[in-house]
Amino acid sequence: MTVQQSSAVERDSAWTTIRRTLVQRPTYLIFAAVTAFFIIFAPNFATLSTAGAILRVTALVSIMAVGMTFVIICGEIDLSVGSASSWSGMVIALLLQANVPTAVAPLLVIAMGALIGLVNGLLVTKLRIPSFLVTLGMLSILSGLALTITNTEPVPIVDDAFSDLLWNASYIGLPAPIWWTIVIVLIGYYLLQMTVFGRRVYAVGGNLVAARFSGIKTDRIKITAFMFSGMTAALAGLLLAARSTAGNPSLGSGLELDVIAAVIIGGTSLFGGVGDIPGSVIGAIFIGILGFGLLVLGLSTSIQEVIKGGIIILAVALNRR
Amino acid sequence: MAADSPSTLSDKPVDGAARPLVSMRGISKSFGENRVLRDVDFEVSAGEVHALLGENGAGKSTLMKILMGVYRPDAGTVTLDGEDIGGTSVLDHLSHGIAMIFQELSLLPNLTVGDNILLGREPRRTGWRIDKRSMRRDAQTVIDRYGFPLRAGQLVRDLGFAQRQMVEVLKAVSRGARVLIMDEPTSSLSLREEEKLFAIIDELKARGMGIVYISHRMAEIFRLANRMSIVKDGQVIGPLDPAATSIRKVSELMSKSKPAVVDTAVIEVAAKPASAGVATALEVRGLKTARKLDDLSFTIAQGEIVGIAGLVGSGRSTLAKALFGLIPDARGRVTVGGQPLKLGHPDAAIAAGIAFVPEDRRLEGLVLGHSLSSNVALASLDKLLHRIGVPVVSDRKIADLFEDYHQKLGIVARRPSQLASELSGGNQQKVVFAKWLATKPRLLILDEPTNGVDVNAKADMRAIMRGAADSGVGVLLISSELDELTASADRILTLVDGRITRELFEAKDEAELRATLQADLAAMKKERLA
Numbered sequence: 112m113t114v115q116q117s118s119a120v121e122r123d124s125a126w127t128t129i130r131r132t133l134v135q136r137p138t139y140l141i142f143a144a145v146t147a148f149f150i151i152f153a154p155n156f157a158t159l160s161t162a163g164a165i166l167r168v169t170a171l172v173s174i175m176a177v178g179m180t181f182v183i184i185c186g187e188i189d190l191s192v193g194s195a196s197s198w199s200g201m202v203i204a205l206l207l208q209a210n211v212p213t214a215v216a217p218l219l220v221i222a223m224g225a226l227i228g229l230v231n232g233l234l235v236t237k238l239r240i241p242s243f244l245v246t247l248g249m250l251s252i253l254s255g256l257a258l259t260i261t262n263t264e265p266v267p268i269v270d271d272a273f274s275d276l277l278w279n280a281s282y283i284g285l286p287a288p289i290w291w292t293i294v295i296v297l298i299g300y301y302l303l304q305m306t307v308f309g310r311r312v313y314a315v316g317g318n319l320v321a322a323r324f325s326g327i328k329t330d331r332i333k334i335t336a337f338m339f340s341g342m343t344a345a346l347a348g349l350l351l352a353a354r355s356t357a358g359n360p361s362l363g364s365g366l367e368l369d370v371i372a373a374v375i376i377g378g379t380s381l382f383g384g385v386g387d388i389p390g391s392v393i394g395a396i397f398i399g400i401l402g403f404g405l406l407v408l409g410l411s412t413s414i415q416e417v418i419k420g421g422i423i424i425l426a427v428a429l430n431r432r
Numbered sequence: 433m434a435a436d437s438p439s440t441l442s443d444k445p446v447d448g449a450a451r452p453l454v455s456m457r458g459i460s461k462s463f464g465e466n467r468v469l470r471d472v473d474f475e476v477s478a479g480e481v482h483a484l485l486g487e488n489g490a491g492k493s494t495l496m497k498i499l500m501g502v503y504r505p506d507a508g509t510v511t512l513d514g515e516d517i518g519g520t521s522v523l524d525h526l527s528h529g530i531a532m533i534f535q536e537l538s539l540l541p542n543l544t545v546g547d548n549i550l551l552g553r554e555p556r557r558t559g560w561r562i563d564k565r566s567m568r569r570d571a572q573t574v575i576d577r578y579g580f581p582l583r584a585g586q587l588v589r590d591l592g593f594a595q596r597q598m599v600e601v602l603k604a605v606s607r608g609a610r611v612l613i614m615d616e617p618t619s620s621l622s623l624r625e626e627e628k629l630f631a632i633i634d635e636l637k638a639r640g641m642g643i644v645y646i647s648h649r650m651a652e653i654f655r656l657a658n659r660m661s662i663v664k665d666g667q668v669i670g671p672l673d674p675a676a677t678s679i680r681k682v683s684e685l686m687s688k689s690k691p692a693v694v695d696t697a698v699i700e701v702a703a704k705p706a707s708a709g710v711a712t713a714l715e716v717r718g719l720k721t722a723r724k725l726d727d728l729s730f731t732i733a734q735g736e737i738v739g740i741a742g743l744v745g746s747g748r749s750t751l752a753k754a755l756f757g758l759i760p761d762a763r764g765r766v767t768v769g770g771q772p773l774k775l776g777h778p779d780a781a782i783a784a785g786i787a788f789v790p791e792d793r794r795l796e797g798l799v800l801g802h803s804l805s806s807n808v809a810l811a812s813l814d815k816l817l818h819r820i821g822v823p824v825v826s827d828r829k830i831a832d833l834f835e836d837y838h839q840k841l842g843i844v845a846r847r848p849s850q851l852a853s854e855l856s857g858g859n860q861q862k863v864v865f866a867k868w869l870a871t872k873p874r875l876l877i878l879d880e881p882t883n884g885v886d887v888n889a890k891a892d893m894r895a896i897m898r899g900a901a902d903s904g905v906g907v908l909l910i911s912s913e914l915d916e917l918t919a920s921a922d923r924i925l926t927l928v929d930g931r932i933t934r935e936l937f938e939a940k941d942e943a944e945l946r947a948t949l950q951a952d953l954a955a956m957k958k959e960r961l962a
Contacts (some may be wrong), residue, residue, distance in 0.1 A: 307817070317800075327778075
């Protein structure tokens with residue numbers, strides 16, 4: 112109730128913005144501390160090649176985190192992204208095996224990702240089933256399909272043009288997955304932070320009723336968010352398949368947890384209405400640095416998971432709002 | 433056990449206001465730099481209603497939270513029956529008999545009346561089992577003692593608002609409450625329910641309960657209160673004797689030093705021009721919904737304010753929502769500015785030029801966790817683009833839009849990026865108004881626009897409304913405060929049980945309007961029964 116009587120409205124100064132960011136996102140401090148720790152204690156951590164490796168590892172999570180950010184800001188969740196990416200990897204491998212042109216097959220898979228998102232979105236909005244349940248079901252369906260379609264056998268990809276385009280090639284000194292990350296992040300940033308659609312996404316998550324009462328087609332906004340999430344999951348599946356030059360039914364399993372953690376660490380509220388794309392990317396990079404740093408320190412993958420989990424819980428606890 | 437313990441209330445009237453039941457002396461409280469209360473005295477005697485008034489943000493709720501034990505005062509004492517309870521917790525205060533009935537009732541709708549009354553004090557049988565039979569019996573005993581029309585086995589979900597309030601009261605008295613704080617108890621009640629509540633308050637008074645009554649509605653305060661105190665800028669004026677003062681005097685005392693009434697002339701809404709030769713803002717023919725509305729027909733001219741008078745449940749809000757496209761099964765012919773409107777689509781309604789300030793600004797009007805500027809821009813994002821055709825929103829234009837209405841409507845705010853949740857009720861409502869005026873409407877639908885805002889902000893809302901009408905907008909005003917309708921509307925339609933029964937051109941006074949409504953409702957019931 113501290114309403115000050117002042118006729119002129121202050122504009123925010125840069126300093127106020129920075130200070131407010133740090134107050135709202137204390138995770139950035141943990142992020143800085145952990146990175147500093149690795150730079151000091153992990154051998155050869157602060158090198159360009161390390162940075163490149165981390166960014167490449169992070170690409171998958173970053174791309175899916177962009178789509179997930181839309182869904183979570185809408186106040187929903189998408190648990191199906193990990194298995195959607197596995198399934199997409201299987202489909203692309205089978206399409207390429209069936210000699211579908213390299214230029215066409217990936218687009219078909221991305222369209223399929225949109226379709227998966229559409230189904231998720233329709234079930235959530237029209238049948239009013241909580242997204243947690245809908246996408247949990249979808250997770251199970253897609254991972255089951257991925258295993259069934261070839262009877263759990265991986266499908267090799269012999270199309271080098273495909274693997275180059277999505278993973279192996281470098282353009283202007285940057286490897287392909289980093290370019291794809293940049294493309295998706297820019298698209299996501301544009302859509303969420305600059306367009307009318309983006310403002311409506313925030314409004315839908317901030318107060319669904321008020322958004323509806325402001326003439327916003329809230330169902331359509333949510334469905335679009337799920338479709339975008341499905342498309343980013345499909346793209347991640349393509350990258351996964353290109354990386355291992357094979358469609359493998361369990362490549363993406365469990366990725367949804369890293370993706371959701373990245374988005375939440377990045378300051379997006381699980382309750383909706385608050386968050387942004389750069390935060391999610393920083394969150395994804397943080398998870399990448401954590402994994403890579405622990406690896407360089409020589410810790411076993413099992414104990415890495417424990418430490419990672421602990422730090423994620425700590426970060427999210429600090430970000431609570 | 434509720435059946436035998438609650439009789440801390442004596443049935444004999446306590447003699448006079450000689451000795452206060454609760455007494456707060458020299459209370460001060462600061463939050464950081466902000467001194468909310470300064471050396472405040474406040475007391476309640478047994479068997480009296482002590483009304484507490486004050487603008488939003490004046491410190492009323494802080495004072496009550498100290499009385500409830502939510503906050504600890506920085507200085508001062510709180511004594512109950514001479515015993516110091518200053519430094520204790522909410523639970524202690526409850527057990528000492530101080531209870532509060534909140535604006536948003538705190539009942540569990542999925543449980544029965546009896547469950548709610550005895551919540552946390554259920555009679556037990558061996559093995560932690562709840563003794564359902566004796567619970568229902570105990571609860572019914574409490575209900576019968578006050579003669580409320582409730583049954584212990586009813587689900588709270590199925591009760592009306594007034595009945596839920598009764599359950600709240602019973603919950604408090606059965607815990608042995610001696611002081612009851614009621615925060616805006618009539619804000620959701622119909623006229624008839626109000627009368628019931630007032631009867632309950634009289635009954636509680638007679639049994640020696642001390643009641644703190646917080647309200648913005650002067651008429652009921654003057655009807656109920658034995659004493660009244662005004663909180664203003666962290667200090668208390670009074671107590672005053674209602675018989676020795678007047679509504680006008682009290683409003684003056686409440687208002688801040690400078691009455692910040694919005695200048696009607698500034699609010700040029702510049703309504704979209706209607707089709708040539710059309711002077712009606714809205715024409716409704718045969719509007720029906722499955723549940724509530726029964727064949728409504730009326731028109732609103734440009735620049736006219738039409739009031740809808742109706743009791744709770746008459747379909748007032750349904751009418752507003754149906755016109756705005758929020759009721760999918762609404763049928764009928766509606767034209768806005770001469771153009772036919774497709775019902776059932778809020779975006780179509782906005783495109784046609786309808787603006788809708790909803791009843792509940794926190795739930796329906798605002799995204800509380802977002803900035804003021806993005807709230808103001810929400811309904812007109814399509815018009816705030818960098819360049820026409822490219823769907824990129826211009827932050828510059830949003831900031832300018834906010835600045836524009838910030839000055840026109842006198843919104844008290846620090847920055848455009850301030851969160852909507854940080855403003856007082858009146859300023860929040862101005863933000864909702866700004867959002868809709870920014871769409872340049874032809875028809876402005878206002879559902880309870882002054883609900884829960886203080887006296888000065890009410891005057892501002894009326895000025896904004898009149899300003900909009902003067903610039904050619906048709907206004908549909910729905911209000912349960914009948915004096916507001918008689919004061920503001922050019923014409924009043926009475927809505928009784930989903931039908932328009934009368935059209936009143938002369939501004940009647942509040943009492944007359946109220947009587948008319950109740951007579952019509954009774955007639956309607958008889959007709960339906962026959």
